[in-house]
Amino acid sequence: MSLDSKIPDGPLAEKWTKHKFNLKLVNPANKRKYDIIVVGTGLAGASAAASFGELGYNVKAFLYQDSARRAHSIAAQGGINAAKNYTNDGDSVFRLFYDTIKGGDYRSREANVYRLAEVSNNIIDQCVAQGVPFAREYGGLLDNRSFGGAQVSRTFYARGQTGQQLLLGAYSALSRQVAAGKVTLFPRTEMLDVVLVDGKARGIVTRNMITGKVESHSAHVVVLATGGYGNVFFLSTMAMGCNGSAVWRAHKKGAFFGNPSFTQIHPTCIPVHGDQQSKLTLMSESLRNDGRVWVPKTKEIAEKLKAGEMKPTEIPEEDRDYYLERIYPSFGNLVPRDVASRNAKNVCDEGRGVGETGLAVFLDFRDAIDRDGVDVIKAKYGNLFQMYEKIVDDNPYETPMMIYPAIHYTMGGLWVDYNLMTTIPGLYATGECNFSDHGANRLGASALMQGLADGYFVIPYTIGDYLADMPYDKVSTEHPEFQKAEKEVKERIDKLLNINGSKTVDQFHKQLGHIMWEKCGMSRNAQGLKEAIEEIQKLREEYWKDVKVLGVNEELNMTLEKALRVADFMELAELMVNDALDRKESCGGHFREESKTPEGEAKRDDKNFAYVSAWEYQGEGKPEVLHKEELVFENVKLTQRSYK
Amino acid sequence: MSWITDTLGSSIGKKLLMSLTGLFLILFLVIHLIGNLSIFSGDGGLAFNSYAVFMTSFPLIKAVSYLLYFSILLHAFYAFMLWILNRKARPVRYAVEHANQNSSWASRSMTLLGSLIFIFLIMHLKDFWWQFKFGGGYEFEIDANGNRDLYKLVILQFQYTYVVIAYLIGLTALAFHLWHGFQSAFQTLGLNHDRYTPAIRFLGILYAVVVPLGFASMPVYIYFFMK
Amino acid sequence: MEKERTYTLKIWRQPNANMKGAFKTYKVEDISPGTSFLEMLDILNDQLSENGEDPVHFDHDCREGICGMCSLFINGRPHGPDEEITVCQLHMRVFKDGAKITIEPWRANAFPVIKDLVVDRSAFDRIVQAGGFISVNTGAAVDANAIPIQKVNAELAMDAAACIGCGACVAVCKNASAMLFTAAKVSQLALLPQGDIERKERAMKMVAQMDAEGFGACTNTGACSAECPKGIDLSVIARMNREYFTAKVTT
Structure with missing residues (x-):
């Protein structure tokens, strides 16, 4: 099977407009004859489901949470980018496009990213109309801030809760369609398989998480908006329930997986404190605007700190190494996420890390407080400081914060064409669960933008093109394909419940996470990756022999839910490692130790690796086949990123 | 008219009635207190007795008094309805509750306090109002102005220790009821404003202390100093 | 490193919406003060799983105080004894060593219990x-x-x-x-x-x-x-x- 990205021809700026005109339309009176399944109700899912409902389609929306208001999009703090240029500082659609392509280290499609930048403005309009309370200036107009090292102020925000407010906006639009009878919600329902009839996606198999009932739902088209799979690492900033099962099941049914190894590691998280930690808490990147990152100059001082013989505030200026400012004089503490994260790892590897575990660096506001006063800093970061203090029990106004990188986002995901359709006809992927717009590294405040762009302004158009050619007939859930898929799901559940082994699901998950973090985390090398593959295979084998899943299927059983998710992670992890192994270059969040400049910086290899990896599943135990979508750059010049 | 029943039947509508009747009763209390203070006028009860006559015969006051009785009954009836509604809203109670960490005792005990006040009110009405208006068995004397001497009955009643104690309990309940009820009535009406709400709260507390104290001063003074 | 602590937990257990529930008492040991409340429950659940007892079910997801999923009534207060936080932001350092902690689900007619501490909102x-x-x-x-x-x-x-x-x-x-x-x-x-x-x-x-x-x-x-x-x-x-x-x- 060959990959067709369906990128329209013509000049970059006209592609989307032209494409929209060329897309087939479904007559307004006929829309009600089509059923659409949307899995996931985060930004991408809720916005798509609401928009489909408004257009007149019948929508069934599935979510594992108890309410659509709780999807993990809600946790995004910083903001959402748009090329409004309200600040008159030279922003434009092209600049946002350029920054995103460059930030993604030239591993994303020009046409997709341009479209993203183009619709970014509509998103802000839409959200304001929905009542999203963005920050405003005294004149009553919207306020913008610069974010994540961008050279223009293009980030719209709602205090430190932008994701929450945008999600609640989409949730309210969704609720309106529920009230109108156009959308039916299925909360606490987990998708466990996708069903193909005659080669087209025609429905899903779900498990009702309260009654355990395994059910089939049929539709004309299925949209996955199930978020990222960062929880493969066990510890991440993702919500506990975030999982990769939906995309993995789709992958096993024939959807290619794009760039699975592209993972984003966020530099400003609260460090791990012990073995029992269940999740990592992210603090907004905006902290780096005023905080200075440092570690002690020598290992000896770091040891003294750890032993409690010295306090961080007692370390004299000359013994502090503000390593980001030293290595990257022009960007300093505002280098992109991947660079900041990798450098934190480096100094900790040198033994200069701080905190109980030695896996942390300081983020110091002393100078900012001296310069601007406590009140200014409090106004800017008060809630973050408070959150930090609640968790760590340290007062960041008095002693430097400690931070460490953590898994935060997965740029990889299901491969989709320009219409957001996967390689399975009728199966779409939107938001974080597709691979499309962020290349090898995502810029701050771009995730919200992409989720809403896909859901509000892309898929409502492109889905019509597919449906226009579909007959109205519905497929019965009695169809043999549904019955087969249901049977497989039930067997999988029964198998897990009957292993009755000796290790808990979490123990396995932690082991998997450890392998991934050590060998497929912030930096990767061929040897480690090869070891990881073996270890994962062994662990997976052990999992199916020795996992302990208590309880029964027929009632709420969170152990079983987790067991099903971890089973899929075990397989997905191997693909991630294989992808990392294939990509012998360093790019974005993917740092291959074999590919670096003499100074130790990441070295991209555009000659050999300017492609999207799209992996095709071949069956149990068989190696996956790699398809390459060559990336063509006609509007930007490929340069090595440099933040020196 | 269905919108009226619809509105007053909603949870907020019921609270609206509680609030409006409550505020009316609050207004009545202060008038009642000012009138009663004529007990202390030192004229052997002449002023007090004419006040009593005025209150029971002046047509406008009479009309208002019917509104007052109606308000009391409505306030109590809706309180009862809300109590049932609120009980139903939490059929299983908590094993451990530390409500004192998030709300005042008075605010949580409005039903209890209200019930105490209601009992007290029946007793109070039986003691004086019933006697005065319907001749409950007590033979009134006639004062110098030719009015029935209610004053004397008051003095007599407050010689009994148990009566004074009952009054003090009733008035304490009233104080706590007002402590929360005064500002709560405004909040229910939606009258909440950064600038004025603190003033309303202060006024409510002042009222909750001063008015019951004023009432309590009578039985206490009479018991100890007017044999 | 601060001293590790022991707690007695009194937790509402109810297999499903139709069956009656009751409190059950458990003991957890070696809890470090920096552990979050939900992580403490994770530890308890590990312990229960090892002994073959169904883990205590409770709602949780983001564990950073924004999704609104966690919903425990702890020692007589929702989200426990601390101000302006959710349960996932509550840390064990606020409980004294040896403390007895009562954990109940949200109680309301409109929020029926689904299982243990999980309610339908x-x-x-x-x-x-x-x-x-x-x-x-x-x-x-x-x-x-x-x-x-x-x-x-x-x-x-x-x-x-x-x-x-x-x-x-x-x-x-x-x-x-x-x-x-x-x-x-x-x-x-x-x-x-x-x-x-x-x-x-x-x-x-x-x-x-x-x-x-x-x-x-x-x-x-x-x-x-x-x-x-x-x-x-x-x-x-x-x-x-x-x-x-x-x-x-x-x-």
Whole structure:
């Protein structure tokens, strides 16, 4: 099977407009004859489901949470980018496009990213109309801030809760369609398989998480908006329930997986404190605007700190190494996420890390407080400081914060064409669960933008093109394909419940996470990756022999839910490692130790690796086949990123 | 008219009635207190007795008094309805509750306090109002102005220790009821404003202390100093 | 490193909605003060799994205080003994070594128990579906800066919009009233010009749905606001009452 990205021809700026005109339309009176399944109700899912409902389609929306208001999009703090240029500082659609392509280290499609930048403005309009309370200036107009090292102020925000407010906006639009009878919600329902009839996606198999009932739902088209799979690492900033099962099941049914190894590691998280930690808490990147990152100059001082013989505030200026400012004089503490994260790892590897575990660096506001006063800093970061203090029990106004990188986002995901359709006809992927717009590294405040762009302004158009050619007939859930898929799901559940082994699901998950973090985390090398593959295979084998899943299927059983998710992670992890192994270059969040400049910086290899990896599943135990979508750059010049 | 029943039947509508009747009763209390203070006028009860006559015969006051009785009954009836509604809203109670960490005792005990006040009110009405208006068995004397001497009955009643104690309990309940009820009535009406709400709260507390104290001063003074 | 601690936990166990529940007592040991409350429950659950007992079920997801999933009534208070936090942000350092901790589910007629400490809060969704939105279709919006909004109102709207829908207000209210939740949404939209068109209908419909769900009435005790993890102010309730009365009188 060959990959067709369906990128329209013509000049970059006209592609989307032209494409929209060329897309087939479904007559307004006929829309009600089509059923659409949307899995996931985060930004991408809720916005798509609401928009489909408004257009007149019948929508069934599935979510594992108890309410659509709780999807993990809600946790995004910083903001959402748009090329409004309200600040008159030279922003434009092209600049946002350029920054995103460059930030993604030239591993994303020009046409997709341009479209993203183009619709970014509509998103802000839409959200304001929905009542999203963005920050405003005294004149009553919207306020913008610069974010994540961008050279223009293009980030719209709602205090430190932008994701929450945008999600609640989409949730309210969704609720309106529920009230109108156009959308039916299925909360606490987990998708466990996708069903193909005659080669087209025609429905899903779900498990009702309260009654355990395994059910089939049929539709004309299925949209996955199930978020990222960062929880493969066990510890991440993702919500506990975030999982990769939906995309993995789709992958096993024939959807290619794009760039699975592209993972984003966020530099400003609260460090791990012990073995029992269940999740990592992210603090907004905006902290780096005023905080200075440092570690002690020598290992000896770091040891003294750890032993409690010295306090961080007692370390004299000359013994502090503000390593980001030293290595990257022009960007300093505002280098992109991947660079900041990798450098934190480096100094900790040198033994200069701080905190109980030695896996942390300081983020110091002393100078900012001296310069601007406590009140200014409090106004800017008060809630973050408070959150930090609640968790760590340290007062960041008095002693430097400690931070460490953590898994935060997965740029990889299901491969989709320009219409957001996967390689399975009728199966779409939107938001974080597709691979499309962020290349090898995502810029701050771009995730919200992409989720809403896909859901509000892309898929409502492109889905019509597919449906226009579909007959109205519905497929019965009695169809043999549904019955087969249901049977497989039930067997999988029964198998897990009957292993009755000796290790808990979490123990396995932690082991998997450890392998991934050590060998497929912030930096990767061929040897480690090869070891990881073996270890994962062994662990997976052990999992199916020795996992302990208590309880029964027929009632709420969170152990079983987790067991099903971890089973899929075990397989997905191997693909991630294989992808990392294939990509012998360093790019974005993917740092291959074999590919670096003499100074130790990441070295991209555009000659050999300017492609999207799209992996095709071949069956149990068989190696996956790699398809390459060559990336063509006609509007930007490929340069090595440099933040020196 | 269905919108009226619809509105007053909603949870907020019921609270609206509680609030409006409550505020009316609050207004009545202060008038009642000012009138009663004529007990202390030192004229052997002449002023007090004419006040009593005025209150029971002046047509406008009479009309208002019917509104007052109606308000009391409505306030109590809706309180009862809300109590049932609120009980139903939490059929299983908590094993451990530390409500004192998030709300005042008075605010949580409005039903209890209200019930105490209601009992007290029946007793109070039986003691004086019933006697005065319907001749409950007590033979009134006639004062110098030719009015029935209610004053004397008051003095007599407050010689009994148990009566004074009952009054003090009733008035304490009233104080706590007002402590929360005064500002709560405004909040229910939606009258909440950064600038004025603190003033309303202060006024409510002042009222909750001063008015019951004023009432309590009578039985206490009479018991100890007017044999 | 601070000393590790031991706790006695009294937890409500109930296999499903139809069966009766009861408290069960457990002991957890070696808990470090920096452990979060939910991680402490994870440790307990590991222990239970090892002994073959069904783990204690509780809702949780983001574990950073924003999704509103976690919902435990701990020692007589929703989200436990700390201010403006959710359970996932509660840390064991606030409990003394050897303390006895009672954990109950949210108790309200409108929030039936699903299992153990997990309750059904779909009533909140239905209240929002009744009118907690602005009717604007995708694509129909004007330029974002075409509607200037007074900063003070935008901020007040944001204060109200911060609600995470956890249900602590209902859980703590002696009447299990959902006024703070409903009022927060009504207030947010009433404060913004975009929400003006539908304000009357919204207030009436949301209140009607709130009543239909079987929540209690408001006694203005203020417990909801005091325990709200996002510190939503009681003034939103006054505003909703105003909206409601105005709507009823003028339509």
